[in-house]
Amino acid sequence: MTSAQIAYLGPAGTFTEQAARQWAPDDAADAWPAPSVPAAVEALREGRVREAVVPFENSVEGSVPATLQALLDGSTDDGVRIIGELHVEVQFSLLVRPGTTLGQVRTVASHPHAFAQTRDWLSARLPQAQQVPESSTARAAQAVAEGGYDAAVAAPGAATAYRLVPAAEHIADREGAVTRFVVLRRGAALPAPTGGDRTTLVVLIWQNRPGALLELLEQFATRGIDLSRLESRPTGEGLGEYCFWIDADAHLSEQRMREALTGLRRTCRDVRFLGSYPRADGRAAAVPPHADDDAYAEAQGWVDRLTRG
Amino acid sequence: MTSAQIAYLGPAGTFTEQAARQWAPDDAADAWPAPSVPAAVEALREGRVREAVVPFENSVEGSVPATLQALLDGSTDDGVRIIGELHVEVQFSLLVRPGTTLGQVRTVASHPHAFAQTRDWLSARLPQAQQVPESSTARAAQAVAEGGYDAAVAAPGAATAYRLVPAAEHIADREGAVTRFVVLRRGAALPAPTGGDRTTLVVLIWQNRPGALLELLEQFATRGIDLSRLESRPTGEGLGEYCFWIDADAHLSEQRMREALTGLRRTCRDVRFLGSYPRADGRAAAVPPHADDDAYAEAQGWVDRLTRG
Structure with a gap:
């Protein structure tokens, strides 16, 4: 089916290809x-590709549910892990066939998320145009190329892929929107710690225990680990049933992270480890002196001596 | 434009109308x-309707971003508040024009969320059918009625509204999915406390302060207030910038809730109050003896006496 080294969420011409x-x-x-x-x-599971690049979250629209679900499924069955991440700035253009002017646009196609991020521009500049939802911005561009619609809100790169031209560029309502992508491998060794790493976890707490989320957060705080992301997602089991997606600013090779994981394992209903990997922004983790590996080793030595008597 | 008493997220034939x-x-x-x-x-703002009913969250798909955004916007400008909530069980049917059989279905239209909730059924029973995203399940049903597609995944009620018939019923992959709706009013008095109430808040924490979320949760825990919902949503200001949507199991008329709110106001970047209202499931709140109004009054009396000397 493919002899590629790398898979990405298609079609061509999307931010994921970029x-x-x-x-x-x-x-x-x-x-x-x-x-x-x-x-x-x-x-990945069938070994047809080495790596896969998929969108994880967007600074405006939030996380990508299909990715979270696939990651959860993959981590159970197949040891699929996140081994890296990338940030890509999101820009939108209004793409048309060569010769079409803005005034001629009656129908605009795009993914609903892209419509949401260009709402102000569209209502100011194309208030009368009909908006048609498509399953991706690239598919919208392809439909324009085939003559189905007059224009598409899409990534600038889709112009090349589908021989379209921009009737307008930089049409996002907010400048600086960023999408975070993750890179997946199956059965890979953990990337080496860099001093600026993330560990991604999914934790299911005992719902009927008040304060369970507080206890979950304390497992990190008491070991000097910052969280850079916490997102609740429904488990599908009923209203009020959540699991928590957590990015912790530490690597599994650090003692503070390993101890926090044992704490979660003891106190939570389920804990899924999705990977430790370098942060895309390269920012170093702030490790308090009481939580670095030396402090842990010194403390462990003390307890060992007490135990030996 | 309308002389109705009540508005709902249309079109007709959706779960929101129900x-x-x-x-x-x-x-x-x-x-x-x-x-x-x-x-x-x-x-609501223009006084054209008294109340509005909108979907808030679903037990499978999570919250409804458009509603959260509209509530945030409305609460600033106009004093729009949640005054009640309802739970509606979500069921999906495959609706066709009378005379169409399952074997004749080549194209299926629906809202992407409805496709997501019927994925297994569709891939087992209609693996070859093309799936076409529409902006609502009702609009998909309407398009089928007009001959645009062969079938729609929609609420059972859409059959009546658009003169379609079910080719299959109860096609959701998970039984028992529930959608929670909220009822909005503008400038209304708070509904009276019932002993089983919710307060909905949106809290923005200081992002650069590690442990800020932990402190936020402690404001509730230390006053004996359970949280029945906590959801992080991007603020749109950048990756890692979140606000937290919180349902606390207490009413603003209770002293423990008022004190928790003052605690949030002192320590958080922004706090938005969206309403106190009775729970749809009628479940009574568990108020620990140390956190009821009598305990607060007794304690306040003691401090007052100390102060007077």
Whole structure:
């Protein structure tokens, strides 16, 4: 089906392709545009690709539910892990066929998230145009190329892929929106710690215990670990049933992180480890002196001596 | 534009219409199907309707971003408050024009969330059918009625509204999915406390202060208040910038809730109060003896006596 080294959430011409090129420039030529995130994970499982690049969260729209679900499924069955992340700035253009002017646009296609991020521009400049939802911004661009609609709100890169031209550029309502992508491998060794790492976890707490979330957060705080992300997601089991997606600013190779994980394992209903990997922004973790590996080793030595008597 | 008493997120034939009928059976006949959540809030602001019913969260798909945003916007400008909530069980049918059989279905239209909730059924029973995203399940049903597609995944009620028939019923992958709706009013008095109430808040913490979320949760725990919901949402200001949507199991008329609010106000970047209202499930709040109004009054009396000397 594919002899590619790397899969990404397709089609071509999306921000995910841009992220895949950025991650692995040498493999970009034959990268495989997977039709869905589960399909990309499936290709990893079957060994058809080495890595997969998928969108994880956006600074405006929040997380990407299909990715979170595929990651949860993949981590159970197949040891799929996050081994890296990338940030890509999101820019939107209004793409049309050559010769079409803004005044001629009656129908605009795009992904609903892209409509949401260009709402103000569209209502100011194309108040009368009909908005048609498509399953991706690239598919919208393709539909424009085929004559189905007059214009598409899409990534600038989609212009090249589908021989369209921008009727307007930088049309996002907020400048500086960023999408975070993660890179997945199956059965890979953990990336080495860099001093600026993240560990991604999914934790299910005991719902009927008041204060359970507080206790969960204390497992990190008491070991000097900052959290850079905490997101609640429904488990699907009923209203009020959540699991928590957590990015902790530490690497599994650090003693503070290993001890926090044992604490979660003892006190929570379920804990899933999705990987330790370098942060895209390269920011170093702030490790309080009482929580670094030396402090842990010194303290452990003391308790060992007490135990020996 | 409308002389209705009540607005709901339209079009007709959706679960939201069902919720509106359940909330106000007497006003259902002339309820106004608003084209969007912001339009429903706008109708409240302009006094064109008394109440608005909008979807808030679903037990499978999570919260409804458009509603959260409209509530945030409305609470600043206009004193729009949640005065009640309802739970509606979500069921999906595959609706077709009379005479169409399952074997004849080549194209299926629906809202992407409904596709997500019927994924297994669709891939087992209609693996070859093309899935076409529409902006609502009702609009998908309407498009089927007009001959645009062969079938729609929609609420059972849409069959009546668009003269379709079910080719299959109860096709959701998970039984028992529930959607929670909220009822909004502008400038209304708080509903009286019932002993089983919720207070909905949005809290923005100081992001650069490690442990800020822990402190936020402690404001509730230390006053004996359970949280039935906590959801992080991006603020749109950048990756890692979140606000927290909180449902606390207490009413603003209770001293423990008022003190918790002052604690949040002192320590957080911003706190928005969206309403105190009875829970749909009627469950009574568990108030520990040390946190009820009598305990607060007794303790306040003691401190007053100390102060007087």
